[in-house]
Amino acid sequence: MPVNTFAVTNPATEEHLDDVRIFTPDEVTEAVVRAKDAQRTWAKLTLAARQSALYAMAEAVGEHVEELAQLESRDVGKPISSARAEAQSVAEVFRYYAGAIDKLSGDSIPLDGGMTITIHEPVGVVAVVTPWNFPLPIASWNVAPALAAGNSVVLKPASLTPLSSLRLGRIIEEVSPVPGLLQVVTGGGGTVGEALLNHPQVDKISFTGSTEVGRSVLNASAHDIKRVTLELGGKSANIVFADADISQAARSAPGAVFDNTGQDCCARSRILVQRDVLDEFLEEFIAATKALQVGDPADENTDLGPLVSSSHRDAVAKFLDDDGVEFIYQGDAPKGPGNWLAPHIGIDHTADSRCSREEIFGPIAVVIPFDTEDDAVRLANDTIYGLSGSIWTGDLGRAMRVARAVDSGTLAVNSNSSVRVQTPFGGFKQSGLGRELGMNGLRGYTELKSVFLSSE
Ligand code: NAP
Numbered sequence: 001m002p003v004n005t006f007a008v009t010n011p012a013t014e015e016h017l018d019d020v021r022i023f024t025p026d027e028v029t030e031a032v033v034r035a036k037d038a039q040r041t042w043a044k045l046t047l048a049a050r051q052s053a054l055y056a057m058a059e060a061v062g063e064h065v066e067e068l069a070q071l072e073s074r075d076v077g078k079p080i081s082s083a084r085a086e087a088q089s090v091a092e093v094f095r096y097y098a099g100a101i102d103k104l105s106g107d108s109i110p111l112d113g114g115m116t117i118t119i120h121e122p123v124g125v126v127a128v129v130t131p132w133n134f135p136l137p138i139a140s141w142n143v144a145p146a147l148a149a150g151n152s153v154v155l156k157p158a159s160l161t162p163l164s165s166l167r168l169g170r171i172i173e174e175v176s177p178v179p180g181l182l183q184v185v186t187g188g189g190g191t192v193g194e195a196l197l198n199h200p201q202v203d204k205i206s207f208t209g210s211t212e213v214g215r216s217v218l219n220a221s222a223h224d225i226k227r228v229t230l231e232l233g234g235k236s237a238n239i240v241f242a243d244a245d246i247s248q249a250a251r252s253a254p255g256a257v258f259d260n261t262g263q264d265c266c267a268r269s270r271i272l273v274q275r276d277v278l279d280e281f282l283e284e285f286i287a288a289t290k291a292l293q294v295g296d297p298a299d300e301n302t303d304l305g306p307l308v309s310s311s312h313r314d315a316v317a318k319f320l321d322d323d324g325v326e327f328i329y330q331g332d333a334p335k336g337p338g339n340w341l342a343p344h345i346g347i348d349h350t351a352d353s354r355c356s357r358e359e360i361f362g363p364i365a366v367v368i369p370f371d372t373e374d375d376a377v378r379l380a381n382d383t384i385y386g387l388s389g390s391i392w393t394g395d396l397g398r399a400m401r402v403a404r405a406v407d408s409g410t411l412a413v414n415s416n417s418s419v420r421v422q423t424p425f426g427g428f429k430q431s432g433l434g435r436e437l438g439m440n441g442l443r444g445y446t447e448l449k450s451v452f453l454s455s456e
Contacts, residue, residue, distance in 0.1 A: 021186055032127075035125045051099075054101065069086070076132065076305075081300055090140040114454040116450050135164050154202070206229045207230050214432070229436065236266060245414070261307055282328070312362070326349075387408060390413070393413070423438045
């Protein structure tokens with residue numbers, strides 16, 4: 001029977017990169033059944049065997065960093081320097097979770113007549129669905145802890161950018177002691193994705209993507225009461241107080257919003273600046289943005305590549321028609337071929353424009369002036385999202401007060417930091433459900449069992 005395929009293109013050149021297979025529903029079932037068998041074998045291996053398998057996976061990824069980075073750069077349009085760092089981070093995530101395998105301890109709870117111990121059991125087969133903006137890192141944040149906790153994984157990458165995940169799947173399969181531990185299925189979200197998530201032998205869903213699709217994933221989980229982790233959209237605030245090092249805040253702001261051409265769930269796309277320092281901040285922010293090099297992702301000096309697709313570029317460009325924003329800066333970008341859009345900076349005095357409220361997922365930053373600390377917190381929280389954000393201040397007390405008051409899963413003080421493998425990552429409100437990374441991320445791939453031990 002002929003295999004159906006879809007085409008994958010390079011967003012910087014519009015060149016055809018590859019044709020990728022569309023899995024049939026029967027093939028999705030085959031992958032899940034194979035994953036079930038693999039999981040039973042994998043979970044019975046000793047801790048030491050599982051640990052050395054994950055270290056071997058880390059090493060194998062490490063040996064393929066350049067290949068994975070080149071693939072990712074061409075498929076996503078990501079600057080090669082970023083793609084290289086991301087591919088390297090995948091090896092680090094596998095290494096971290098290899099080391100965590102024998103540290104997944106439970107509690108002992110003293111009771112009259114005995115005690116209860118708690119044990120973290122694997123969930124079973126995990127379906128991991130990933131978006132197109134960080135295909136490799138996001139796959140690793142889910143695959144590595146899921147395997148470390150004794151599960152198997154069926155991964156469905158985004159159709160725009162499946163190539164690095166397919167390669168990762170083959171790299172892992174080559175060193176895995178159990179065949180079928182990680183399988184990659186490809187095809188549309190509404191067909192292959194839904195077939196996977198609705199499969200009765202899938203025990204947990206880990207979905208990263210838009211809040212809109214996240215809602216339908218939550219619905220899909222309801223029938224079998226599947227375990228679910230959701231990492232969804234964001235509209236994070238970068239809050240700059242007048243008592244901060246304004247120069248440092250302004251020079252780091254372009255990276256916080258324009259990295260990955262703004263296609264970042266953690267993008268600090270609302271920049272709240274205390275009015276007293278607005279002019280000073282804008283001058284340095286614009287100067288630092290001007291210095292960004294937009295162009296060929298293969299060039300080692302490129303900072304920003306194209307947007308992932310022409311339809312996404314057009315959707316982002318529509319935000320430039322927003323009457324509620326006064327655009328004060330527009331950068332340069334190549335004319336084409338490719339899905340290019342230059343970085344833009346606007347000011348919104350009411351904080352009520354479409355650009356200030358919706359996730360843009362492109363290179364558009366909105367600066368919103370504020371007067372008091374209370375105003376800053378109110379504006380930061382005036383969103384359905386709660387994923388990330390930064391607070392720039394020289395006052396430690398203020399940093400602590402504002403960090404406690406902002407409804408967000410991940411915050412940084414005087415920094416743009418969002419994701420570290422050691423620390424939990426995830427969203428408040430409609431930015432998600434559950435946490436990835438760190439030991440919390442590992443526990444998220446387990447069921448907690450209580451066992452009472454009688455002393456009578
Ligand atoms: P998306 O449209 O929600 O798609 C994400 C994934 O879900 C893709 O693999 C997609 O497959 C699949 N999918 C779509 N419909 C589905 C369905 N009905 N059932 C099962 N799977 C389905 O998101 P995106 O456009 O790729 O990514 C951008 C979004 O992801 C942004 O909102 C961003 O904020 C969010 N994101 C969040 C995080 C985080 O950690 N919080 C990280 C990165 C990105 P197809 O590609 O085949 O349609």
